[in-house]
Amino acid sequence: MKNLENIPTKSDKISHHGYHRFYERFLAPFVGKNILMLELGYENGYSIELWKKYFEEVRIHSIDISENPNDARIEKYYQIDQSCNEQLENFTKNNLEKYDFIIDDASHVPLHQWETFVRFFEILKDGGIYIIEDVETSFWKQSEIFGYQFNSDEFSLFQKIPKIWEAINQEFIENAEKQVEGFSQEQKTIDQIESVFIGTNCIIFEKKSDKNKHYYRANVDYRHKGFINFKKSEQFKKKSFFSKIFK
Ligand SMILES: C[S@@+](CC[C@H](N)C(=O)[O-])C[C@H]1O[C@@H](n2cnc3c(N)ncnc32)[C@H](O)[C@@H]1O
Numbered sequence: 001m002k003n004l005e006n007i008p009t010k011s012d013k014i015s016h017h018g019y020h021r022f023y024e025r026f027l028a029p030f031v032g033k034n035i036l037m038l039e040l041g042y043e044n045g046y047s048i049e050l051w052k053k054y055f056e057e058v059r060i061h062s063i064d065i066s067e068n069p070n071d072a073r074i075e076k077y078y079q080i081d082q083s084c085n086e087q088l089e090n091f092t093k094n095n096l097e098k099y100d101f102i103i104d105d106a107s108h109v110p111l112h113q114w115e116t117f118v119r120f121f122e123i124l125k126d127g128g129i130y131i132i133e134d135v136e137t138s139f140w141k142q143s144e145i146f147g148y149q150f151n152s153d154e155f156s157l158f159q160k161i162p163k164i165w166e167a168i169n170q171e172f173i174e175n176a177e178k179q180v181e182g183f184s185q186e187q188k189t190i191d192q193i194e195s196v197f198i199g200t201n202c203i204i205f206e207k208k209s210d211k212n213k214h215y216y217r218a219n220v221d222y223r224h225k226g227f228i229n230f231k232k233s234e235q236f237k238k239k240s241f242f243s244k245i246f247k
Contacts, residue, residue: 001028002028002031002032002054003020003024004019004020004023004024004027004050004054005020007050007053007054009046009047009049009050009053010044010046010049011046011047011049011050013047013050013105013133014050017133017200017201017202018200019133019199019201019202021199021200022197022199022200022202022204023131023202023204026129026131026197026204026206027054027055027101027129030055030058030100030101030129031054031055031056032055032056032057033055033057033100034057034058034059035055035057035058035059035100035101036058036059036061036097036098036099036100037051037055037058037059037060037061037099037100037101037102037103038060038061038062038063038099038101038102038103038120038123039051039060039061039062039063039102039103039105040062040063040064040082040102040103040104040105040106040116041063041064041104041105041106041107042062042063042064042066042069042071042074042077043064045069045071045073045074047105048060048062048071048073048074049073052073059075060073060074060075061074061075061076061077061078061097061099062074062076062077062078063077063078063079063080063082063091063106064077064079064080064106065079065080065081065082065106065107066079067079078091082104082106082107082112082115082116083107083109083112083148085115085119088115088116088119088120089119092119092120092122092123095123097123098123098124098125098128099123099124099125099128100124100125100128100129101124101128101129101130101131102120102123102124102128102129102130102131103130103131103133104116104117104120104130104131104132104133105133105134107145107146107148108133108134108137108145108146109137109145109146109148109150110135110137110138110150110152110155110156110157111150111155112148113132113135113137113157114155114157114160117130117132117189117205118185118186118189119185119189121189121192121193121205121207122188122189122192124207125207126207126208126209126210126211127194127206127207127208127209127211128206128207129204129205129206129207130204130205130206130207131202131203131204131205132157132202132203132205133201133202134201134202135157135201135202135203136201137150137152138152138156138157138158139152139156140152141153157203160190161196163190164190164193164196167187167190167191167193168193168194168195168196170218170219171217171218171219173219175219192207192208193205193206193207193208194206194207194208194209194212
């Protein structure tokens with residue numbers, strides 16, 4: 001099996017962050033396949049080399065606020081400012097291709113990470129994987145990174161976890177208890193999440209897929225009825241107690 005950890009790289013994804021501990025369980029099915037991925041955050045292109053070596057057949061699109069580095073390993077490069085929602089929306093509107101895998105390693109500002117996710121999850125293929133790296137910033141108080149000032153007391157990715165948890169499990173929630181969110185872009189995105197995995201300094205989202213659509217029920221009333229179960233289990237206990245004594 002191909003192993004991210006064994007690929008020599010100058011990117012800090014492995015040596016410092018140890019992201020391979022989490023990524024391989026989601027990315028291994030893409031190895032050797034003709035996939036299309038998008039990475040936000042180019043810098044020196046170190047991670048481009050890592051992805052090329054890991055996936056082998058991958059086509060890579062790259063986004064950064066900096067000028068085009070003219071890197072032949074990248075199929076398409078887009079100079080986009082992740083802090084500008086209008087630029088993010090223009091990208092999703094104009095880009096007709098959908099990605100198997102999107103990874104956000106750009107500004108690391110929690111609000112940018114979230115606003116990008118809300119818009120870019122739509123251009124991920126069904127069953128695709130979306131990773132947000134460096135979510136440590138969601139714990140930082142007054143801070144600065146790449147010239148952006150932020151404070152996790154004002155916005156943190158982890159504020160969104162209860163909403164995601166509820167959306168993924170919505171079929172088990174009584175209608176009256178559901179938070180009515182309307183049809184915001186954010187809710188539309190959250191409703192497309194199949195699963196979420198939280199690793200050290202990263203969040204991995206898996207997108208729903210048509211092949212699983214029979215599981216996406218809005219509300220099915222088959223919750224276990226506590227009283228009936230209680231009675232059943234009492235009977236069961238008695239039965240097993242007596243069956244042990246009078247064998
Ligand atoms: C951590 S580096 C990317 C590292 C690279 N992925 C790797 O592993 O080798 C972050 C990059 O995000 C870019 N960046 C910072 N703010 C940005 C913004 N608002 N929009 C897009 N890119 C941004 C920086 O120019 C920098 O190249």
